[in-house]
Amino acid sequence: MPRYIREAAADNIAVGAFEIEEREQALLSEVVEALIPKTDTKGAKEIGVHLFVLKMLDDCHSESEQQSFAKGLGQLEAFSRNRFGLSFMESDRSSREDVIAEISEGREASSDLKQFLRLVKRRAIQGYLESEYVMTHVIPHKMIPDPYDGFYPAKNFRS
Amino acid sequence: MANISIDGRKTRTYDAIVVGSGISGGWAAKELTEAGLKTLVLERGRDVKHLVDYPTANKMPFEFPHRGEIPREKREANPILSRAGAWGEDSDHFFVKDDEHPYVQKKPFGWIRGYQVGGRSLLWARQTQRWSDYDFEGPARDGFAVDWPIRYRDIAPWYSHVEKFAGISGNKDGLPALPDGEFLPPNPLNAVEKHFARVVEEKFENRHLIAARFANLTKAGPEQRAQGRTRCLSRRLCRRGCPFGGYFSSNSSTLPWAERTGNLELRPHSVVHSILYDEKKGKASGVRVIDSNTKESTEYYSRIVFLNASALNTNLILLNSKSSRFPEGLGNDNGLLGKYIAFHNYNTGIRADFDGLKEFATFGQRPGSAYMPRFRNLFRQETDFLRGYATGFAAGRRLNRDTSGQGEELKEALRNPKLGNWYVSSHMMGETLPKESNSVRLHRTKTDEWGIPLLEVDIDYDDNDRKMELDALEQLSEMYEAAGFKNIRARHERKAPGLDIHEMGGVRMGRDPKTSLLNKWNQLHACKNVFVTDGACMTSTSTQNPSLTYMAITARAADSAVEELGKGNL
Numbered sequence: 200m201p202r203y204i205r206e207a208a209a210d211n212i213a214v215g216a217f218e219i220e221e222r223e224q225a226l227l228s229e230v231v232e233a234l235i236p237k238t239d240t241k242g243a244k245e246i247g248v249h250l251f252v253l254k255m256l257d258d259c260h261s262e263s264e265q266q267s268f269a270k271g272l273g274q275l276e277a278f279s280r281n282r283f284g285l286s287f288m289e290s291d292r293s294s295r296e297d298v299i300a301e302i303s304e305g306r307e308a309s310s311d312l313k314q315f316l317r318l319v320k321r322r323a324i325q326g327y328l329e330s331e332y333v334m335t336h337v338i339p340h341k342m343i344p345d346p347y348d349g350f351y352p353a354k355n356f357r358s
Numbered sequence: 359m360a361n362i363s364i365d366g367r368k369t370r371t372y373d374a375i376v377v378g379s380g381i382s383g384g385w386a387a388k389e390l391t392e393a394g395l396k397t398l399v400l401e402r403g404r405d406v407k408h409l410v411d412y413p414t415a416n417k418m419p420f421e422f423p424h425r426g427e428i429p430r431e432k433r434e435a436n437p438i439l440s441r442a443g444a445w446g447e448d449s450d451h452f453f454v455k456d457d458e459h460p461y462v463q464k465k466p467f468g469w470i471r472g473y474q475v476g477g478r479s480l481l482w483a484r485q486t487q488r489w490s491d492y493d494f495e496g497p498a499r500d501g502f503a504v505d506w507p508i509r510y511r512d513i514a515p516w517y518s519h520v521e522k523f524a525g526i527s528g529n530k531d532g533l534p535a536l537p538d539g540e541f542l543p544p545n546p547l548n549a550v551e552k553h554f555a556r557v558v559e560e561k562f563e564n565r566h567l568i569a570a571r572f573a574n575l576t577k578a579g580p581e582q583r584a585q586g587r588t589r590c591l592s593r594r595l596c597r598r599g600c601p602f603g604g605y606f607s608s609n610s611s612t613l614p615w616a617e618r619t620g621n622l623e624l625r626p627h628s629v630v631h632s633i634l635y636d637e638k639k640g641k642a643s644g645v646r647v648i649d650s651n652t653k654e655s656t657e658y659y660s661r662i663v664f665l666n667a668s669a670l671n672t673n674l675i676l677l678n679s680k681s682s683r684f685p686e687g688l689g690n691d692n693g694l695l696g697k698y699i700a701f702h703n704y705n706t707g708i709r710a711d712f713d714g715l716k717e718f719a720t721f722g723q724r725p726g727s728a729y730m731p732r733f734r735n736l737f738r739q740e741t742d743f744l745r746g747y748a749t750g751f752a753a754g755r756r757l758n759r760d761t762s763g764q765g766e767e768l769k770e771a772l773r774n775p776k777l778g779n780w781y782v783s784s785h786m787m788g789e790t791l792p793k794e795s796n797s798v799r800l801h802r803t804k805t806d807e808w809g810i811p812l813l814e815v816d817i818d819y820d821d822n823d824r825k826m827e828l829d830a831l832e833q834l835s836e837m838y839e840a841a842g843f844k845n846i847r848a849r850h851e852r853k854a855p856g857l858d859i860h861e862m863g864g865v866r867m868g869r870d871p872k873t874s875l876l877n878k879w880n881q882l883h884a885c886k887n888v889f890v891t892d893g894a895c896m897t898s899t900s901t902q903n904p905s906l907t908y909m910a911i912t913a914r915a916a917d918s919a920v921e922e923l924g925k926g927n928l
Binding site: 233234235236238242254255258259260261292293296299300320324325326327328329330331334337338340342343344345346347348349350351352353354356 | 416418419420423424425427429430431545546547548549551552591592593594716717718719720721722723724755759761764765766768769772773777
């Protein structure tokens, strides 16, 4: 497990001006899982991407970003209930995706909620792609890259 | 003062003292120790041993808690350093923090420093282009600064000398503005870079796009293998220190080489306070050092002193070396010490997209990129500003990840990036004109924790720079359009001087002691056993990345110093 997860898990995760409750942390883990779910490979929750999001929020983001993150996270359940009848935690996988799509594309969500989701998505994608699991098992990271070919046939490109 | 017994003095006496262990100090150490001189190298920072002290060199991206990002609190505590592009979680330990050695900015100036053995040679961008006589003759032809006391023929053999040892990749391009050197195989250019090179060659007179010359080993020659260095593996993690010695640094190359002679003593944690001047003998007798940990002051003695403390710190040491003979700083009879500082102007950059050549992509990595030597005002004056700019150029093909969705769709998109369009990007590297007003001096009252006056830095752009920036914008756009590049986006910003990390001058070379500080052998006119061969010695800046020239100037001056010592002239 990457070091940050062990640290974060042990730390009770103080996030800037506020402390995140276990319940909120669990909610966040479901948000990142809804963004990047478990398939034939691990999903974001299992990799601990939500803890990475919190680590970055805590250490790298401004206080105002932390505040709107906290507000947005606090509004998520009510937004989900109002728009879809069920809280995010109560919803199934596809309804959770609908909630997320509604927040990012719809007009109903508050700017805090939108900003919360933008930040979570950006950091979750980073945390997923740059996790030990993905970099060793899914898209292996080469510390020694291949020799350069500046005329590589594009048709041979494989992602 | 500690250690004043005669025996103590003997143990603190050397043939040569080199102040600083960065790219030029390393060369002074190598050349002097190889010539048999017992040499003391003083470094104000901690020791960094090759291989041993590169703690991040082999870390995977996920081993950095913030994936390379510097946390907010640290950024906010370091407003100067946070503007340095190479500062990251993986290279943090090689950069000086703002509060570690403060200075006074009369005008905004980003002084980016690396206080450790090897200095900024661990962190440099590794581009190594020679100067030509179009550069050395610039001041005389265009009537600024003073005439360089040397020409290309004086330095050419020393370029060869340092290139062979350091290991420089490049093509023999046959360009008058950028003489060829002793090259390892060049870095490859890609399809779009070659396309741009063809367009520039065909449609623009006297403009050429070439593979930039780099101090990365595309192949380890016998000289580098003897140093224990191997081929660059294109990891592009140079700033962490290279476990293969794949690029040139003092740590991987010159310092271990000097150590092998048995003539080197390296003393880290040694802040040089001043150079000691012997009024009776009329020359320098050594240096006063303050131990950065204990704050204890000790004197070391030698027959010659090489100042390679980095351009501005070399100015600081000389300004602080006061005696009754030199009340305004060592060698400063004309009052010009600390003046005529210049740098490189990177204010204009440009990016664009390219729809063509989609049949090609790039694969793998390389340490290099492309380079366009100066074309403006090269053979004759053709604009309303003096001098010109070199241009860096690189092309690549984007990998696009569509992150608009969520769930399995997003996960798939993350795992399967698509080949996007080609993008191209360029930046100018402009010559700035040394002026008396661009200067550094000792602050009248403020001192650092070692009791040394703070440096007051008073450096700015001028109209010539502004005109040049706009010309670069115009010319680059024109060349981009000719090449069929689309969606051209210009960046024209006002970076604080210094962030180029090419600060130069203040102790300039020249022919006349009335208007310069150093002679053509880099000796202080007024104190011949003190040599300045780092960026401080530069009479003008031209447009090339300067390190290679510092190396060659240093090797040349060291050779002359050894010869003069042998003749009993120093």
